[in-house]
Amino acid sequence: MTFGNALASLRARRPLVQNITNFVAMQTMANVLLAAGASPAMVHAREEAAEFAGLAHALTLNTGTPEPDWVAAMAAAADVASGRGIPVVLDPVAAGATAYRRDINMALARRVPGLIVKGNASEILALTGRDSAAKGPDSGDGVQAAEPAAVALARATGGIVAVTGAVDFVTDGQRQARIRNGSPAMTQVTALGCALTGIVAAFAVGQDDRFHATVAALAYYAVAGELATAVSPLPGSFAVGFLNALSDVTPTQLDALALVEFDHVPL
Incomplete structure (x- = not known):
């Protein structure tokens, strides 16, 4: 399947993506998913998150503003989604900033077999217990430095790991891909990185090869960034x-x- 076919499939399916995400990202993430052709749902209450995961086509988990009830909702929804075999995408925001975040993200990564993890280089390094140069939610490490950690994490979870940066890296532990599209303007609008998690989930719906679906999602997002920059390079107009x-x-x-x-991961 080509990247274009994957995009056409998303728009034809209009998948319902449940997002347990942070306060900062909610509106941006909803708008991004709608623009792509998906149907967003921001359902995070502990009392209903798991039940709604029984209805959704995909689930995203974002630990940007964690607190105990939300973390419990993530775990419960992840269990339902995993049992149904629908895509689950984890965004381990600032995973190395505090012990609380590190423990939450490591537990979620272990909880869902075949999980898709999308994070910056510092987050992926922290998630695998390696030292990182993180600056809060921003990466202080280059993508290349996190590639071995990404491969190890993908092999440990049986899933997919995407490391975002100037050149994105995606691996399933055996295959790897680098996406060289994108624009620096994408880093100047808050929550666009968080919103990408929803795009990855939407692309993965109904796809047997979630590695290829993840690569297609990142390529689509990065190409859109390039096209937007050509017309509206400044942050305010770029967001629109x-x-x-x-x-x-x-x-x-x-x-x-x-x-x-x-390429294939070197032996």
Whole structure:
């Protein structure tokens, strides 16, 4: 399946994506998913999160503003989603900033077989117990420094790990890909990184090869960033232009513009 076919599949399915995400990201994430063609649901209450996971087509977990009831809701919803076999995507925000965050994220990563993890280099390093140069939620490490950790994490979970940065890296422990699209403007609008988690989940719905689906999601997001920057390079107008680009980019454009290199993980 091409990247363009994966985008067309998402828009045809219009998957319902349940997001247990942070306060900062909620509106941006909802708008991004709508622009892409998915249906977002921000359902995080402990009393209903697990029940709603029985209805959703995918689940995202974002630990940006963790507190005990939300963490319990994440665990309960993850159990239901895992039992149903629907995609679960974890965004381990600032995983190395405090012991509380590290423990929460490590527990969630172990909880769901076949999990998709999407984080910056410092978050992936922290999630695997390695030292990182994190600056709060921002990465202080280059993507390349986290590649061995990403491969190890993918093999340990049986899932997919995506490391975001200037050149994104995705691996399932056997295969790897690098996405060379994107724009620095994407780092100037808060919550766009968090919102990418929902796009990854939406692309993975109904796909047998979640590695390829994750690569397609990151390529789509990065291409939209490039297209938006060409029209609206400043942060305020870029935020609007990015939503427009997510909606406007066609499957044919995505296939033509995506700069992706595939390879096998060295032995």
